C-alpha cells in the first residue's frame with residue numbers, strides 16, 4: 001500500500017482505517033453473539049435430553065417392578081395350589097376316617113389329619129403374608145406410575161418451552177448472520193482473511209483494544225512504535241505478542 005502525499009489523503013486513509021477497525025469490531029461482536037446463541041441452543045437441547053434420560057430410567061424401574069409383581073403372583077398361585085392339594089388330602093382322610101373300624105387306625109388317621117392341618121394353616125399364613133406384600137407392591141407400582149406420568153407431563157412442558165426458545169434463538173441467529181454478511185461485504189479480503197484466521201485460533205477474540213500501552217488480548221505491553229502506527233491509522237496493526245488486531249480505545253485516542 002502506497003501512501004499518497006498530501007495531508008488530506010492521509011486523513012482520509014486514517015478515517016478509512018478507523019472505519020475498517022469499526023467494521024471488524026462489529027463483526028467480532030456479532031460473531032461472539034452467534035457463538036453464545038449456538039451454545040444456548042446446545043444447552044437447551046441437553047435439558048430435554050437429561051429429562052428424557054431420567055424418565056427412561058424410571059420407566060425401566062417401573063418395568064422391573066411389574067416383573068417382580070408378576071413373579072410374585074406366580075409364586076402366590078403355586079402356594080394357593082399347594083393349599084388346595086392339602087385341603088383335598090385332608091378331605092380324603094376325613095372320608096377314610098368315617099369308614100375306620102379300630103381305634104388304632106382311627107388315631108393314626110387323626111394324627112395324619114392333624115399334621116396336614118398344621119401344614120395347611122402354615123400355608124394360609126404364608127399366603128396371607130404374600131397377599132399383604134402383593135398389595136404393597138401394587139401400591140408402589142401405582143405411585144411410581146403416577147410419578148412417571150408427572151415427569152412426562154413436565155417433559156412435555158419443557159419440550160414446548162425449549163422449542164419456543166430454540167425458534168427465537170434461531171431467528172436471532174438468522175438476523176445476526178444477515179448483519180454479519182453486511183459487515184463482511186464492507187471489508188477487503190485482506191482484513192477478512194486476517195480476521196478469520198485469528199477467530200479460528202484465538203477463541204473468537206480477534207480484535208482487541210490497547211489501553212495504557214497494554215494489549216487487552218494478552219496483557220503484554222506494546223511498543224511505542226505500535227502506538228505510533230495505530231495513531232497514524234495506516235495498515236492493520238497486530239500485537240507482537242499474541243498477533244491479534246489492535247485498535248486504540250477512544251479515551252487514549254488523539
Ligand SMILES: [Zn+2]
Pocket residue numbers: 215216217218219220239240241242243244
Ligand atoms: Zn496481544
